[in-house]
Structure formats: structure tokens, C-alpha cells
Amino acid sequence: SQKIEQNSEALNIQEGKTATLTCNYTNYSPAYLQWYRQDPGRGPVFLLLIRENEKEKRKERLKVTFDTTLKQSLFHITASQPADSATYLCALAYTNAGKSTFGDGTTLTVKP
Amino acid sequence: AAGVIQSPRHLIKEKRETATLKCYPIPRHDTVYWYQQGPGQDPQFLISFYEKMQSDKGSIPDRFSAQQFSDYHSELNMSSLELGDSALYFCASSLGRGYTEAFFGQGTRLTVV
Numbered sequence: 001s002q003k004i005e006q007n008s009e010a011l012n013i014q015e016g017k018t019a020t021l022t023c024n025y026t027n028y029s030p031a032y033l034q035w036y037r038q039d040p041g042r043g044p045v046f047l048l049l050i051r052e053n054e055k056e057k058r059k060e061r062l063k064v065t066f067d068t069t070l071k072q073s074l075f076h077i078t079a080s081q082p083a084d085s086a087t088y089l090c091a092l093a094y095t096n097a098g099k100s101t102f103g104d105g106t107t108l109t110v111k112p
Numbered sequence: 113a114a115g116v117i118q119s120p121r122h123l124i125k126e127k128r129e130t131a132t133l134k135c136y137p138i139p140r141h142d143t144v145y146w147y148q149q150g151p152g153q154d155p156q157f158l159i160s161f162y163e164k165m166q167s168d169k170g171s172i173p174d175r176f177s178a179q180q181f182s183d184y185h186s187e188l189n190m191s192s193l194e195l196g197d198s199a200l201y202f203c204a205s206s207l208g209r210g211y212t213e214a215f216f217g218q219g220t221r222l223t224v225v
Contacts, residue, residue: 036216043116043202043216044155089154099145099168100214102154 002027004103006090012109019077021106023090029068030092034100035075038087044102047088048075080110114138116205116217124223125193133188133220137205143167144186145214146178147202155202161186193224 007022023033029052036044050057050066050073057064063076077084087107091100117136125131137144143162147155148171157170161180172178175193180186190197200221204214 041200041219041221043204043219046213046215049213099157099160099170101157104154 002092002101004090004092004101006088006103006106008106009104010107010109012111013080015080015082015110015112017080019080019084019108019110021075021077021088021090021108023073023075023103025071025092029071030094032093033064033066033073034091034093035062035064035073036089036091036102038089038105040087044089044091077108080108082110082112085109116203116215118201118203118217118220120220121218122221122223124225126225127193127195129193129224131190131193131222133190133201133203133222135186135188135203135205135217137184137186137203138207138215141205141207141215142184143206143208144180144184145204145206146172146186146188147204147216149200149202149219151199158188190222195224198222198224 003026005024013019032049034049035047038044048064050064061078065074087105089105090103093100119134145160146158149155158172159178160168164180176190178188200219202216202219204216206214
């Protein structure tokens, strides 16, 4: 079965720095790889989606890369702010939108 | 903008009781997905519906059932509740069956005592 690993459970960085989160999977590449933000006790919020034939996608301060050879996605938050502190989940989808397999998440803390 | 509405937000039930969770998708969204998220765990896909028909099934126990109604809202029925069913249950909706962005609700926190 598919195994998804996200880098260390927790990542602490200083405000203004770039946060880089990784998502590695073991089996066949998904059609879509998504990144979500989740705050405690709340539902995941969709951030970015990248397709298997895309290398990079950007949205404001966010950037996602997808390397199907390495079976890895990197998620970057530039000019990080304390408000970016949350758990970030990567999710793999093979067919349709919401049927995704989620990683365990990485909790990011941005210190002022 | 309207979001996915789930009710109730919190629910406490005793073992062996039955619970019903409701999900109201974003207007015009025809696809609903249910997820279960245990404490400190990632969301696990349970089941999904497209145009009122079950479209995918994940790790949903036989004690659970779900359906999507004519107005596209969905209900997750959980019977013979066990302590291990305590979790956050999320519903997500999307427009269309292919890939489009899925929007999650705030979740229902179910506690089985």
C-alpha cells in the first residue's frame, strides 16, 4: 500500500525565512498531489495542487515542486510569518478530487 | 462565500449507541467525501458520493453507512459505536467527478464514552 512520509513531525523557523516541507511517497505516482493547511480542531484547507506532468506550481508566497523520479514533493513558504504556523498535510489523489491519501503532516512553527 | 456545513459540531455518545452526522456541501457541488481523523493522525478516507450514488469506498467499517440525498446533503450513520470511533469526522465537497479542488468542512468531533 502507498506510504507517505512528511519530514519531521515539527519544523521551527524564524520569521522571514523560507520554510521547506517535504513529502515522500513509496509507490506509483499520483495523478495529483495536494498540499493542505490544518489548524487545531479545524478542517484541512486546500492550498495548492500539482499534477504529475507539472514540475512546479506557485501561488503568492507558496511554491510546490513535484519530482516523480524521486517520488517527492517539496512545499516552500517564503518570507514566513507567525500566522503561517500550522500543520501542513500533503495528500495524494489518483482519480478524483476528494479521495486522497494524506500524510501525517508537519507542524510548522514560525517564531517572531 | 458559503462553505461546507457540518452538524453537529460536537457529539457525545455512549458505547453501542447510534450517531448521525450531517454534511451540507457548497451550493452546486455534487460530490461529497467523508473522512475520519483520529487524535494525532492524518485524515482517512471513508466514502464518497457523486450525484447521489456511492462513487468510492475507503476504510469505512460495516457498522457505518452513508448516503447522499436529492438536495446533495449527505449523512453518515454510525451504529454500535465503539470507543475507537472517537475522532473528528470531516466532510468535503467538490464540483464534478474529476479532479477539482475539494473543500473541507469544520468537522464533527465525536466522543464515545
